[in-house]
Structures are given as structure tokens and as C-alpha cells.
Amino acid sequence: MISTSAVDAYVEKHTRRFVDELKELCSFPSISNHGHAAIQPARDWLADRLARFTDRVETLEAGGMPALYAEVKGAGRRKLLLYEHYDVQPVDPLDLWQSPPFEPAERDGRIVARGVADDKADVMARIHALETLKNLGEAPVTLRFLVEGEEEIGSRSFAKIAHDHADKLKADGCLWESGTSFDDAGRPTLQFGCRGLAYVQLRVKRLDFDQHSGFASIYPSAAMYLIGALASLRDQDMNIKIDGFYDRVVKPTETDRRMMATIDPETEKRRKLVGFDKLVRDPKPEQVIEQMLFLPTCNIAGVTTGYQGPGSKTVLPAEASAKLDFRLIPNQDPDDVVELLRRHLDRHGFEKVEIVRGEGEKPARSDPSSAIARTVIDCVRDMHGEPVLWPFMPATGPMHPVVSDLGIPTVLPVGVGRPDNRIHAPNENIRAADYINTVRLNCRIWERFGAA
Amino acid sequence: MISTSAVDAYVEKHTRRFVDELKELCSFPSISNHGHAAIQPARDWLADRLARFTDRVETLEAGGMPALYAEVKGAGRRKLLLYEHYDVQPVDPLDLWQSPPFEPAERDGRIVARGVADDKADVMARIHALETLKNLGEAPVTLRFLVEGEEEIGSRSFAKIAHDHADKLKADGCLWESGTSFDDAGRPTLQFGCRGLAYVQLRVKRLDFDQHSGFASIYPSAAMYLIGALASLRDQDMNIKIDGFYDRVVKPTETDRRMMATIDPETEKRRKLVGFDKLVRDPKPEQVIEQMLFLPTCNIAGVTTGYQGPGSKTVLPAEASAKLDFRLIPNQDPDDVVELLRRHLDRHGFEKVEIVRGEGEKPARSDPSSAIARTVIDCVRDMHGEPVLWPFMPATGPMHPVVSDLGIPTVLPVGVGRPDNRIHAPNENIRAADYINTVRLNCRIWERFGAA
Incomplete structure (x- = not known):
């Protein structure tokens, strides 16, 4: 077993190069939204890096953006799946960037570049951890890198990739991309899952083209029809009125409640940052996190109808549309939810609302x-202090095929993520020191997981 | 009294020049939306034309776009007010015009130009009628031209102009701009008023900036709040739920009902053109016109919130807004309606909805x-056959200061308007023959009204 001190010494010696190589990866404009050709150079560069440690490097495809796969044999009997993604978000608005998004800069101890936090630091820190251990001895577990290429555009083919290549991916544990790793107070946080998502567009057309609003007393209104449908879905307290919607929602277990009790809801900090007057349902402080995680949502993400410009236009709109996203709680299923929504609309007289699935x-x-969860918790505690444990994160990722279909215990570990990373926004950044710690933490987790 | 045959002979002789002069007026891009400088050249040109017949030409101002005023003394004791406007709508979308909107073209017996139907044909036909009668003898009534400059942007200062210059405008009758003059079957139509309008924007802000939709279970939704407010205002059958909204609405009189019984609701033609499945409230054919005119409306002219682009974005919108227009029936008042709306929102828990008045x-x-109405009806019957009489038009104009404040009996007479004029749209046009008939009809009406 390679000692922690040997790892730390190696990492310290190579800190400058590690940061430079992370910046090199961040110089590829791998925006999956821009298509296959945009992301291939980053994938090729990564394939070349991984090929230094194994001859088992390949791409896995299932109709979308190819994922990069690499297996590195390790000393122990255990296998560990490492999920990351090499694609990044678009950069606009470009004029808000202080330096070009794909010319990685260093400022005040931070590395600034699109994708550095989401998710290239995870990708590169794991490659640098592999290099460290290989140079000091050998990999303690068999590592299975899966670097996805379409996470930022909805991971449309990820489930098929996971199913088609189940043999390659199966492992005794999975380290997911690390997400937000420290809360506002600087405490390390770990999560063990994510919420699901059903995204739909509702469309109504009642006339062939917009009319003079003088006719509103006799011609039907697509806007009013859609608003009636939307108003029927929930009340102002986010109680969802769709029959059967809550049937498959699980309650938090005692373990969940114990975990959530240690999470600081930071209500006053949120109020100042976000500007709400009071939270939905006006919960007591100890209920905030439970409501955030265990209440599924029916969110109106957008509504479009009629005249949107300045001033007035007296028009009776022919069409209206809305975008809805539902955050789903175990064991809800997006297919079920869309079916229940269709039934709700039909029963309430809104059969003319078309549902377009997203x-x-x-x-x-x-x-x-799980073993991997306990290992991560122990290693994080050693390095950063007692971690705050979240049953799952409030957001969504393509975790279900790995966790549920392949049955691999999965953790969102600690990485570089902090609330001020500005992921998806201009001037995305990480602290360079957090990056080096992520390399060190990976080495510790793998060593400890491999020793069992 | 000048004979009809003398008028017709003069008009026939000068047809080519009349059309050319109308085209000359239409070559001015007098879009009031573009500001004072944009509309002055058209007004100056018209002032110069009117100055050929009178030395009493001036502009009337009350803070908005100036109106042009001219008085021409006539032989009889009666005075007639002529309301028109010289401003026009914007031209976009420009690429749908077959010829430049301010380079008037003639195609298939039609004159094509922005503003030719709305309302420059009325302006010019009345000047040409004046020329005709002056050349054949004299004006039979004192004519008071009022050519407004901001009708297309809401006639904001028109009421003040009318009040400030009541002495100049007072008359025994008023010919309004002519509007739609023939129905689909080609029958002449006359109207004796208009509906009112209250235009408001509703705005809701619940957060300082848009949030990740994962927070929708705890942060309030501006979109849902606004939708709740909108849904509370009316049902799908246009029954308005605002307390007191109907209190001042008048019922049709027996005279109104007799008039409406002669109007063809053209339901099947409308259905094909407009594409509705059925009308609001599914009225019997004899109820369609009464519902169109005598039901006030609460129309949603636009809604804007959240992400409006293609594909999906999971966002909890911080703000939401809607544009509403209410068409008002005698004796509703826009100030009352806005006050009732405020009270409704407050009572129903929507006190956070801000109302911005338009x-x-x-x-x-x-x-x-009235005398002017009977005169117009008789002259139209002579020239075009039995007219269809509408109690008032379903749309809105700044007629109240003239009709109610100054107490001038007013008619929307027959002019060039037909359903295929494409007013406010690309390729606005009129039939040249309709233009010449409008000159002739004006001469007849003035002669007959002046003879009394």
C-alpha cells in the first residue's frame, strides 16, 4: 500500500504540471451543443492521456455523442467505476467573461475557464491520481473510466450506452462527478443520488392566426385555455393536483432524516442572495431541506403567447405554449408522470393541450x-473534517442506469465544487488548491477501497 | 344645389389626377411610432393642400403628435366635423411587401401602399370632394377638418385636443374615419360608435434573479403566481369574474336588436378563415353579433416568463408579466375597470401583482x-344599396371626446374599407374605383346635409 505521505510528496512535486495539464484540457472548446466535431479533439486528447496507462481505451456509442472508456487493471480484487463528462456548456454571454473562456487563465489562486469546474477538474484529477499511484507503485483497484460526451445536452444516449456495455461498466462502486463539494460554510458535502426529471412543452392552438382582440368575445383564446390548464396543475404552495402524481413518492427514512438534520438550510443567506419574501409553505427551519429534496415539483420554466414586445398590441393570440419541468423523487418515473399529466388534462377539459416530450x-x-460510501466518508473526514451527508442532490443527472440498472453503489464525492464556481455561467472557476486536494483525495479513496 | 350628375362628371374627368394625388400623400412615411419628425412632412403637405380652399389652417397640439385643423366656410347653416388621421402603422415585416410600402403601386385596379386604406383615402377623398364642390359652386356646409397625428399610437392627447379646442370642433354632425365599409358579401355597412379599451400590463417579481428549477419546491414561482391571477379573472367562456365588472354594461335596446338582426354573422366564412372549432359560448347564429358587440372582454394579449427559446432549460423564473386588454361596452369606464381589477387581485390573494396602466x-x-346618420344612410342607400347598420364597431377609436364630451352625432360612413384591405399588414391596398366612389359619396352627403 502506497503511503499518504508518498502520494502527497509526489503531488506537491508535480503541482505546477498538474495545473498546466488541467488548463490544457480546458483549452478545448468541447461544447456538445455544437455537435460531434466540436467535442472530438478533447476526447482524442483524453484518449491519448489514458493510453499512457492502459491499452484498453475505446469509445462507446449509442447514437449520441460518444463516451470515452478506459480500463486500468489494479492490484486488488475490487473494481471502481469513475463517471465524468468531457463536454461543457456554451459560453454566452461572451462579453461577461474577463478572459476568453477557452484560454484558461490564473487569477488570485484560481483557474478560470469554461468547464474547469463542470467537469474537467474531475476528469483530469482522476487521471493525475492514476499517474501518481502508477509512478509510486500500481493502481490499487481496477479503474473503469467512463467520460461521457453529452451530459450538458441531457445524456440522451447514456442509458443505452450503460445497458449495451454493462460488462465493461460493472464495478463494486462508482465515484460520480463530484458536483458541489463544499457548502457556504466550507464544510465538505457528499450526496448519494439525484432527483429525476420530466421535461415537457405544452402547446395550444385554437385559431389559424392571431386576431384583432376585438373578436375576443366570440373567438376562443389559446392563452386563456393554456392558463386554465396550467392553473389546474398545482396551487401556489406547490401542491400538485395531478391524480396519482404522489403515488410512487417515497417518504424519507430515519437515516435520511438523520442526514438532513445535519444540513444547514442557510435560509437567511438564501433569502439575501435570492430575494424571496418567504419560502413556499413557509416551513420551519428543520423542514426546509426535507421539502427541498422530498417534494417533487411541477415548475413552469417558461410561457410564451401573444405580443411580447414593448408597449401595447391588442391581439388575440392564436397559439400559446409553456415549458414545464417536473423534478421527480424516488420512485417516480418520467413516463408515468407524462401519462398522468395527459390523463389530468383530458379529465379537466384540456384535451386540446398537446404535450411535446423533452x-x-x-x-x-x-x-x-455501502463500502464505497463508507470509504469516501472516512477519507473525506480525514482530509476535510466531518462531511455533511445529503440523501441525494436536488438536481438531476443520468445516474439511474448506473445506480439502479447496473446496481453499482454510487457516491458524489468531494472535488473542487464550491458555491462560487459559477458553473454554466461566465468566468467559471476553481481554486487551484482544491484541484490538488482532489488529486490527493482520489489517491486515498482508491488505496483504501482497494485494500479491502 | 350642385347636381349629382355635375359632381359625377367632374370626378370622372379628374379620376387619374385624384388617384395620383392620393398616391402622392401615401408616399410620405408618416409612421407616428417613429416620432414627430417622421410625420411632419405629410402634415405640411396636407396643410398646403387645404390652404388652397381656406386661410383657416392650423395645427392643434396637446403634448402628443399635432393634429391638423382646417375650417372651410359653407353656404348652409350646418357645420360638419370630419375626423381622419394622417399617421400610419409601421411597415414590418418589410420582406412581405411586393413593392416598397411608401412607393405607391397600382396592381389589378388596386392602389398598394402603407396607409392607403387606414386612413389616407379618407383624408384625400374629403379634400377631393371639397375641390369638386368648390369648383362647381361652393361648399354646402361649413367643414371642419380634424386630421389627427397619433391615432396609430393610441390618440393619447386627442381628448385634450378636443376639450381645449371645443369651439373649433363643435358641429351638427361628424363623419368619422370610415373603417370597414363593405362586408364580405359586398354590402355597405355603417356604424355609430365604438367599444372602449383598457390596456394594462400585469407584472410579478418573486425572486431577484432566475433560479435553478431544482429549487422550485422551496422558492416561490412568479410564473405560477401570475397564472393564478390570470386564471381568476375569467372562465374559458369569457365570463369575467371581477366583482362589479358588468355593473355599468348596458343591454342592447330594441333598436340595437333590430339593427343586429340584419347583420350576417358569417360564421362559416369566419370559421374557414380563422380556423376556430367553435365560438366561445357556442351561440346560436342570431346571438353571434350581439355577443361580439355587447359582451365586454378580458383578453390576454401576451404572456412572458422564463425561458422562451428552443429546446429545454430548467429554470425557475424570477419574474412574469402579462398584457391584458379589456374591450368596454357602454357605459364602462377604463378608470373604473382598472380599479375593479386592483380590488379583485387584492381580494383573491394576488396583491403582489403590479398593474402598469396603458x-x-x-x-x-x-x-x-340623428340628422347626419339619416343623411348618410340615405346617400349610401342611393349609391350602394341598403346599408347594414351596426350599433357600434367591435374595435376602439378615440370617439368618446367627440360623441360624448362635445355631443356631436357621429357616423362611421362608407369609404374604401373592405375585408381584404390588409390594414396594418403588408401590402395594404384599396380598389381605385372605391376611392372615386368615396369622393362622390362625400359630395352627396355634404350636399344633402347642407340642404336642410
């Missing part, structure tokens, strides 16, 4: 007492 | 048996 992801939960 | 116009009705 993304769908199932929620995913993993056991916080 | 245009407001009171409804206006004039007596269809």
Missing part, C-alpha cells in the same frame, strides 16, 4: 452505508 | 336616427 431521467438513490 | 379609451355610442 428530456426524461429517473431519480436515483444509493445506499450511504 | 391606453384607456371610453366607449362611445351615437344615435342612428
